[in-house]
Amino acid sequence: MIVIGRWLIALCGPERVAWELGLDRQAVRSERLGHQPDGEADTRQGVAVKGIVLAGGSGTRLHPITQAVSKQLLPVYDKPMIYYPLSVLMLAGIREILIISTPEDLPLFRRLLGNGEQLGLRLDYAVQPQPNGLAEAFVIGADFIGDDSVALVLGDNIFYGHGFPRMLAAQVVDLDGCVLFGYAVQDPERYGVGEVDAHGRLISIEEKPATPKSNKAITGLYFYDNDVVEIARGLRPSPRGELEITDVNLTYLRQGRAKLVDLGRGFAWLDTGTHDSMLAAGQFVQVLEHRQGVRIACLEEIALRMGYIDAAACHALGAKLAKSGYGQYVMAIAAGGSTTDDVS
Template sequence: MKALVLAGGRGTRLRPLTNTSAKQLFPVANKPVLFYGLEAIRDAGITDVGMIVGDTAAEIRRVVGDGAQFGLRITYIPQEAPLGLAHCVLIARDYLGDDDFVMYLGDNFLIGGIHDMVQAFGEGDYSAQILLTPVDDPRSYGVAQLNRSGQIVGLAEKPDEPASDLAIVGVYLFTRAVHDAVRAITPSPRGELEITDALQWLIDTGHHVHSHVITGYWKDTGRVQDMLECNRMVLESIETRLAGTVDGRTEITGRVVLEAGAVLEDCVIRGPVVIGADSKITGSYLGPFTSIGAGCTLEDAEIEYSIVMNSSAIRGVARIEASLIGKGVEVMPARRAPNTHQLVIGDHSTVRLRG
């Protein structure tokens, strides 16, 4: 079995951060979200991965490389424009050949991995398998409608009036039958070749499309609140590791990871918290579910339930919450700013706030 990883999306819901960075490389507990998917693929026993890339191809190639760091062999497949998930299958035809494959959306986060579902697919007699999970607002997802016996009776992509609350999780398993399906369908009103249309074609032509409703945690990390929630979930499971330097005036409560070269001076840290290598935190409060990237500086600051990416600085600012702060950002005091701040800041920005 092979894998097809989709890492070409533009991440419009995370702008302005995605104007300068690939959304698949945004960090969850200081590790790019794409890495979690690649590790899940490796742990399922798959080694050959085709990766669809678009405008951010250079950045993804630089960070992911040839896949050796994950024990994978990665082949990059360029997509000229985001023309739909089924279009990704279409352009990967030569790479995939007649092999079964798992298609994994690179900005999706699924706790528990995919080993069991890959094994079950190999043992089953299906042309495709999809994963479903109930969501509060299915209008932003592909949606499946099941009958009383659990069989799929209808599929729709981002419907205005969903027939159910079952969203399609961004992990699919296919046999070679899907190649006939993606060639048979036409673009949707959105101008894309929809994978839901390809799945519906398989059903209509007598193929068995199996569905499984998952009970574990899944997120499409396409919005700030989703990134923060995934960060919270991963930090829930960390174990304390203090490889950096902590002075005698610093108070640490809960689980904290302090990477090598990082320094804590006169701070209050309430875990779970992760602090990246070579960051320096002085006179500051870090609250639960906060990730600080590598090479950051925090001085006389308060922050919790937030993600701060590499090489950013926060000085003299009180009570930052529920914020996603990009790389190379400066946050500092300014006049006439409110006392509480919620920030979505693009890379290499400077923001001046009241302390």
């Protein structure tokens, strides 16, 4: 018998587990269906995790472009910006996702992504009328979250790195508290900064410190247990009138339930909040895609590799975009034309 935790199969899908581990897909499907040797009880359990993409804000640093369209709908090379954070949640095995945006922009996201069924997802939508802080996402999304844990990703963040799906999957197992992701930067004073001790334990969090205690910026990807809803509801607005995500993280830190996972040198984390960073991100994606012949954050490919849709459905999605190189790539993937060993 193949001993694979059902949490992993439920999280990633049997096709993805087989693909990652080089196993027979039918054997993995049998494991998912609960086929056990006689007399063997299965007590393994998973953690239900939902996702939120926060795609609101006014994008003032990108004016005048964002006076007409949401920042998260702007192109980063060959696809809309929101594809990148959405791909992160999909790679984490998360299929129920809430997209939060402004009243003006939400219909455009619906038009682009629909209900997510074509990708094997369930997409919901909610309005953030004013940019009242990142932590307001948990208040707005309380009914959507229900009793589950939740991952929040900012709509203008791009993550890329080999093995990223396995890293994400490992963090949501038995999630108790919060998991933050740190990334070494040259200018940590511009970010929230996490400090760890000699054993890698998170010991302090500071927001844009004048004298940073480390160079580990806290990225725009956060995993929380269900307590985050009540923590967010209990926050008081900061001097700038917002519910701060740093205050949420500090609450978990005081409880001894905050963890910082270091994204090492093999990863890229890009913030696309300025004109220069948008251009740099597009060039980064262009170079990788042209050099390797793969597409970064191709939602259709991820849905296929994760087992959310089958090859026929993937091909149909590509056929709708057949006049573009992106659509041709999706159809080739559906036909088995990819040689990549990792999808990010």
